[in-house]
Amino acid sequence: MSLTNTVAEAVEMGDSHVESHLHPEPTFDLAAHPSPTGREEIWRFTPLKRLRGLLDDGPASAGTLARETSLPAGVTLTEIALDEADAARVAAPFDRLAALAARQAPTALLLDVPAEADLAEPVRLQLTGTGLEAAVAGRLVVRVGRFARAVVVIEHAGSTVYNAFTSVEVGDGAQLDLVHVNDWADDAVHAEQINARVGRDATLRQFEFTLGGDLVRTSTNVDYAGPGGTAELFGLYFADAGQHFEHRLFVDHNAPKTISNVVYKGALQGQDAHTVWIGNVLIRKVAEGIETYEENRNLVLTDGCQADSVPNLEIETGEIEGAGHASAVGRFDDEQLFYLRSRGISEAEARKLVVRGFFDDLIRRVQVPELAEKLSAQVEDELQRNVLKEL
Numbered sequence: 001m002s003l004t005n006t007v008a009e010a011v012e013m014g015d016s017h018v019e020s021h022l023h024p025e026p027t028f029d030l031a032a033h034p035s036p037t038g039r040e041e042i043w044r045f046t047p048l049k050r051l052r053g054l055l056d057d058g059p060a061s062a063g064t065l066a067r068e069t070s071l072p073a074g075v076t077l078t079e080i081a082l083d084e085a086d087a088a089r090v091a092a093p094f095d096r097l098a099a100l101a102a103r104q105a106p107t108a109l110l111l112d113v114p115a116e117a118d119l120a121e122p123v124r125l126q127l128t129g130t131g132l133e134a135a136v137a138g139r140l141v142v143r144v145g146r147f148a149r150a151v152v153v154i155e156h157a158g159s160t161v162y163n164a165f166t167s168v169e170v171g172d173g174a175q176l177d178l179v180h181v182n183d184w185a186d187d188a189v190h191a192e193q194i195n196a197r198v199g200r201d202a203t204l205r206q207f208e209f210t211l212g213g214d215l216v217r218t219s220t221n222v223d224y225a226g227p228g229g230t231a232e233l234f235g236l237y238f239a240d241a242g243q244h245f246e247h248r249l250f251v252d253h254n255a256p257k258t259i260s261n262v263v264y265k266g267a268l269q270g271q272d273a274h275t276v277w278i279g280n281v282l283i284r285k286v287a288e289g290i291e292t293y294e295e296n297r298n299l300v301l302t303d304g305c306q307a308d309s310v311p312n313l314e315i316e317t318g319e320i321e322g323a324g325h326a327s328a329v330g331r332f333d334d335e336q337l338f339y340l341r342s343r344g345i346s347e348a349e350a351r352k353l354v355v356r357g358f359f360d361d362l363i364r365r366v367q368v369p370e371l372a373e374k375l376s377a378q379v380e381d382e383l384q385r386n387v388l389k390e391l
Contacts, residue, residue: 020250020280023221024094026092026093026221027093028092028093028103036048042095045308050215051097051189051217052161054163054189054191055097055100060106061104061138063134063161064136065128065129065138065160066129066130068125069123070121070122070123072119072121072122072123077109078109078112079107080141081108082105082108085102085110085167086102088141088143089225090169090197094221095193097163098165098219099165101137101163101191104163105138106137108139108141109140110141111140111143113142113145113176114145115148116146117145119150119151122153122179122368123150123153125153126155127154127155127157128157128158129156129157129158129160129162129184130158130159132161132188135162135163137163138162138163138166140154140167141168144168144174145171146172147173147174148176149174152178153371154178154179154180154181155183156182156183157183157184158188159184159185161188162189162191163191164190164191166192166193166195167195168195168197169199170196170204171202172202172225172226173199173201173202174199174203175202175205176202176204176205177206177366178204178205178207179206181375182211182218183378186212186213187214188213188214189214189215190216191216193220196221197222198222198225198229198230198231199224201226201228201229202225202229203230203231204230204232206220206231206233207365208220208237208264209375210238210245210247211379213243214243215243215245216243216246217246220233220247221249221252223254223255224254224258227256228257230258230260232260232261232263233249233261233264234362235265236264236266236362237264238379239267239268239270239273239275240270240382241269241272241273244274244276245266245274245275246275249277249278250280251282251294252282252284255287256286256290257288257290259292260291262279262293262295264277265359267300267358267382268298269301269302269305269382270304270305271303272306274305274307274308275298275308276307277308279296279310279311279312280314281312281325283317283323284317285316285317288317288319289319289320290320293323296326297327298330299355301331309328311325311327355383363376
């Protein structure tokens with residue numbers, strides 16, 4: 001029996017639950033996800049009251065988001081029943097928010113990229129909140145067929161209270177760039193869990209840019225359907241006064257010869273700006289020959305901010321190519337500022353240059369030029385709001 005078949009059969013037999021000390025077992029059963037008290041490991045950083053009732057069990061979602069799409073030829077976006085979405089070959093919800101979103105969404109959307117498609121243009125999905133009166137539950141399945149190549153951009157804007165569960169299937173040999181832009185209005189609440197399965201010799205590159213919202217809590221969980229898969233998870237966040245941005249990453253190396261690379265960078269400015277980054281990698285006994293690295297860097301621009309950064313590694317086999325992590329929270333580099341100012345650059349412009357350089361390597365990785373330009377401009381706008389006004 002081949003190693004690929006062994007992994008596939010384990011998934012079919014239900015042996016895909018997460019044997020992690022830091023993550024509960026995934027399930028659609030809401031009873032297995034009790035209401036949190038705030039003392040649990042996966043909830044201790046989240047201000048539960050600011051979720052505006054998203055953790056409450058209730059009827060199907062009454063609110064909606066305005067939707068605009070741009071679909072290249074061959075790509076389809078259709079409504080499907082919730083039980084069909086449940087059958088997606090990815091992990092079930094890991095927490096109560098995701099389980100509620102899976103149950104409360106009225107229907108699910110299936111974004112389907114056919115096998116062997118090579119898209120010249122990105123798929124674009126624009127979701128816009130229209131008010132805070134009624135909460136919105138969303139359900140999305142992204143399916144990329146074998147050997148396909150695609151870029152999918154999902155942009156969020158407006159005011160809303162939104163809870164979503166997203167499933168991502170990357171077929172064998174496929175390549176997917178999945179870009180999430182969270183540019184909400186300052187009063188929006190956004191919770192979302194993104195569970196992805198990467199096929200044999202497939203590549204997933206996920207980008208997450210969080211630039212707006214009152215509270216944003218996202219959780220990305222990745223596992224593998226066979227050997228040779230690669231997952232690269234990149235993120236950028238910029239929190240202003242009073243905002244809470246929380247990003248949680250989990251990579252489950254459940255197949256050999258797989259690769260993961262996680263790089264998230266954040267900046268904070270203004271009183272009570274709070275960011276949370278939690279990274280965890282589980283390397284199972286079967287996952288021999290894997291490579292993994294996770295990194296989180298935070299730049300504190302003003303007083304009164306708090307950045308929490310918690311990397312974790314759980315290793316069950318010593319037969320690996322490499323594993324490591326790095327985490328840092330700091331202020332402007334005085335040597336960099338001195339170097340720039342000694343060459344006649346004003347302090348305001350020097351600070352701009354430092355922050356641009358801090359984020360530039362992530363923005364440049366985005367394969368949509370107009371979006372990269374837009375993100376650079378938004379970072380510039382964030383700088384103007386607070387830190388540069390104080391100079």
